[in-house]
Amino acid sequence: MENTGEGSSYSPEGVSIHVLKNQLANLYLRQDTKIYPKPIDALVECLKHSILAHALTYTPSVPATLVYRAHYTSIDVINSENVVESVRYEVLNAHNTTKRIQLSKSRFAKAMQLPIIEKPFVPTNEQLLEMFNEMVYDPKLTNIGSFKKRYLPDLWKFFFSIFLCCLSGRTSGQDSTSQTFLGLLYGIYYNFQVDFVSILWTDFFSQINHSMKGIEISNARFWAMIVHEYYQRTGFVYDPSLPAMKYSYITIPVVDENSSEFCAQIPNVILAKVQLLNDVVDAYQSTLIMPYPTRPSAQEAPTKVPQSQRERRKSLEDQVVRRTRSEDVHGEEEEEHQSSLVQDTRPPSPPPTTAPPTFTITT
Numbered sequence: 001m002e003n004t005g006e007g008s009s010y011s012p013e014g015v016s017i018h019v020l021k022n023q024l025a026n027l028y029l030r031q032d033t034k035i036y037p038k039p040i041d042a043l044v045e046c047l048k049h050s051i052l053a054h055a056l057t058y059t060p061s062v063p064a065t066l067v068y069r070a071h072y073t074s075i076d077v078i079n080s081e082n083v084v085e086s087v088r089y090e091v092l093n094a095h096n097t098t099k100r101i102q103l104s105k106s107r108f109a110k111a112m113q114l115p116i117i118e119k120p121f122v123p124t125n126e127q128l129l130e131m132f133n134e135m136v137y138d139p140k141l142t143n144i145g146s147f148k149k150r151y152l153p154d155l156w157k158f159f160f161s162i163f164l165c166c167l168s169g170r171t172s173g174q175d176s177t178s179q180t181f182l183g184l185l186y187g188i189y190y191n192f193q194v195d196f197v198s199i200l201w202t203d204f205f206s207q208i209n210h211s212m213k214g215i216e217i218s219n220a221r222f223w224a225m226i227v228h229e230y231y232q233r234t235g236f237v238y239d240p241s242l243p244a245m246k247y248s249y250i251t252i253p254v255v256d257e258n259s260s261e262f263c264a265q266i267p268n269v270i271l272a273k274v275q276l277l278n279d280v281v282d283a284y285q286s287t288l289i290m291p292y293p294t295r296p297s298a299q300e301a302p303t304k305v306p307q308s309q310r311e312r313r314k315s316l317e318d319q320v321v322r323r324t325r326s327e328d329v330h331g332e333e334e335e336e337h338q339s340s341l342v343q344d345t346r347p348p349s350p351p352p353t354t355a356p357p358t359f360t361i362t363t
Contacts, residue, residue, distance in 0.1 A: 120195035
């Protein structure tokens, strides 16, 4: 039904469409590991072999005009249960005719080259806490709602940034995200079959009706992947004279070499994704220390006491000191009084005896 002629080409001359600005989100991960510092190069190499490799790295060559039109005309379709069932958008066919296309969750999964998992694993709060503390989150994380990226070592900061910056249309609040989105990290870190498609699909359609839709394009790279998948499936050939989409990549972080001393290792389940011999992964594994050193437990910061409590505490302490001093004084007086009573109850001493005078008789 959607096939309108294999091998045909077209140029949408005379069709006006807004030129939208790409939001600084939905970036792509560069695959050349030589540009990354160690040990991030090994992490990137593993992600290139993960289930999310296509969604993280793919940058299709597709005319920007087609992507702008698809995004600008997109609307979400909500079912009777108030759940987004699909997204409709507009494409150009031969002879500059337009057509409405319905993007379902399954079609989105094909564009991302992700499988639909029937019974996905959903990590609990406790399991997410265990993962971040294993990454040496400092101080120890006890509430998943308090998670902040800045408390992770450099390696895992970048790991978090890759997922948030490359797989989301979010443009602010890069230090944290929803618990659902954190499930992506858990799935890759422990090699669990979480619902990758649903997590990305939910984030994708949540950006459909953003307030800057007429000026900026959110999830630009994912929209390009969707449009590219449609035209490949229908057999169209792009006009090479049309300007292609341009994409932004995630920047390379500056790594503090000292921070890697107490940084958790890349788990074996991630390293195992690279099944063939690989110089980058082999070089990383050769530097591992067994057993790996653990970061000493940090001392808990003292709790800040309010001024009113400090004053009350000082007043109580002063009262205790005064009471103690008063008791000491009374105690000394009582001891002296008791001592005098003991002296008064002693039997009187006998009067001193004097020897009788002696007389000498002389004849």
